[in-house]
Amino acid sequence: MKVVTKDVGSGGGNVNFVYKYCEATFIGSYTRIKAHLLKLSGCEIRGCQKISTEKAREFKRLQDRGDAIHNKKRT
Numbered sequence: 001m002k003v004v005t006k007d008v009g010s011g012g013g014n015v016n017f018v019y020k021y022c023e024a025t026f027i028g029s030y031t032r033i034k035a036h037l038l039k040l041s042g043c044e045i046r047g048c049q050k051i052s053t054e055k056a057r058e059f060k061r062l063q064d065r066g067d068a069i070h071n072k073k074r075t
Helices: 030-038 053-074
Strands: 004-006 015-019 025-028
Touching: 015 030, 025 030, 030 053
Parallel strands: none
Antiparallel strands: 004 015, 015 025
16 A cells, blocks of 8 residues: 655655655655654654544554564564
């Protein structure tokens, strides 16, 4: 599921992202993308106002599933 478009840059950890749902542009890393889409606090980025609570929960379930797969591969 593609929810962001990455602006092409010179590399590095921080890049510009344009969000599919709200069409806002932010500079940051994956952590900030996740915080915006999942409406997480403490990452100095506002939660997406265009995403419903149910859609944020769906993204959280996908994130948790991805984390579980990643952690399983590491062990």
